[in-house]
Amino acid sequence: xxxxxxxxxxxxxxxxxxxxxxxxxxxxxxxxxxxxxxxxxxxxxxxxxxxxxxxxxxxxxxxxxxxxxxxxxxxxxxxxxxxxxxxxxxxxxxxxxxxxxxxxxxxxxxxxxxxxxxxxxxxxxxxxxxxxxxxxxxxxxxxxxxxxxxxxxxxxxxxxxxxxxxxxxxxxxxxxxxxxxxxxxxxxxxxxxxxxxxxxxxxxxxxxxxxxx
Numbered sequence: 002x003x004x005x006x007x008x009x010x011x012x013x014x015x016x017x018x019x020x021x022x023x024x025x026x027x028x029x030x031x032x033x034x035x036x037x038x039x040x041x042x043x044x045x046x047x048x049x050x051x052x053x054x055x056x057x058x059x060x061x062x063x064x065x066x067x068x069x070x071x072x073x074x075x076x077x078x079x080x081x082x083x084x085x086x087x088x089x090x091x092x093x094x095x096x097x098x099x100x101x102x103x104x105x106x107x108x109x110x111x112x113x114x115x116x117x118x119x120x121x122x123x124x125x126x127x128x129x130x131x132x133x134x135x136x137x138x139x140x141x142x143x144x145x146x147x148x149x150x151x152x153x154x155x156x157x158x159x160x161x162x163x164x165x166x167x168x169x170x171x172x173x174x175x176x177x178x179x180x181x182x183x184x185x186x187x188x189x190x191x192x193x194x195x196x197x198x199x200x201x202x203x204x205x206x207x208x209x210x211x212x213x214x
Contacts, residue, residue, distance in 0.1 A: 024181055031174050038167055045163070049156050056152060060145050067141065071134050078130065082123050089116050 089112060096108045 021181065024178070027174060027177050027181070031170075034170050038163070038170075042163060045159050049152075049159075052152055056145070056148060063141050063145070067134070067138050074130050074134070075127075078123065078127050082120075085119050085123070086116070089119065 093109065093112045096112070097105050100108055
């Protein structure tokens, strides 16, 4: 069955509808915006990876430095204790050799008291140093945790802002395309309006698919 031709209509075939300049501009703007968004996302991801790597390296370096300092302090304390004990023993031997038998007892008592006092002092110093080291380690860990939390919050905020921007851009593009379709349909035949509506729907689906990706 052939379609009836309206009276006064030309028998020549109508030209295929061409996209209006507004649609072309919208498509170009969308492509540019999508490229910019992709570049921004890639840059943000690279920056986040670099920040995380730097934080991890700083944490490892700080922990290694703290451990090395603790070990060095412990070794120094042990060496000092050994040297002090050796000196005390040498003094005791010299005093025992030089002093009279009666004085030797008193000197031995005094030396024993000195050794005990020195041991107590050394123990106190070791305890104080250990406490200071523990406090420093706790402070460093707290600072590192705070830095990590701040980095995570910044990353989350950046991602949320990117998602909101992409959603707004896609919605604006869809609204503009729908308005263009309505304007075109109001001034075109039913057949070309349907074709244009199908093309608009395909364009909307492609925008939605690119957003979902």
